[in-house]
Amino acid sequence: KQEVTQIPAALSVPEGENLVLNCSFTDSAIYNLQWFRQDPGKGLTSLLLIQSSQREQTSGRLNASLDKSSGRSTLYIAASQPGDSATYLCAVEGYALNFGKGTSLLVTP
């Protein structure tokens, strides 16, 4: 059974800092890895999709990397802003998406 772990569970940083969120998974036989953002009481918004043959994806201030052999992914957020405050979820796709429990991020002004 695929297990997805996200570290840290919670993170508080001052505005402007660069930060890294970590995701690890136990089974490297995945189709892709996807990072989502969830605001309180809301649905999931897709941030980045890394297909199994890719090593990284970038969108604006976000960069995600994937190392299948070691079962790890990182989400790098540059120059964090208060609007980045949310829960970030990592999910790996086997026959369906397997989610980690998320990292709750607070960016303070």
Added chain:
Amino acid sequence: NAGVTQTPKFQVLKTGQSMTLQCAQDMNHEYMSWYRQDPGMGLRLIHYSVGAGITDQGEVPNGYNVSRSTTEDFPLRLLSAAPSQTSVYFCASTELRQQDYTFGSGTRLTVV
């Protein structure tokens, strides 16, 4: 707007009642799935479908039924609601493997 639509957004049920959570997508996606989200447990897969007429169980299927008579719709039925089914339910779809998943905005269900 194209996307995944879930109804209702909120629902309160009494123990033993039945109901159907609706999910519809207009993107012609073949793959649809249902998840529940509980504090401390993350999102867990209930049922999924790889196309019309095909459904399969996920990690936590007990107490739920699904059917897929059309590509667009994937309703989730609670047969006899229990307090343990109090949760937020999300429906998701994708065109095929290795593509972005699109999620609905969720249904918050309380069973009393």
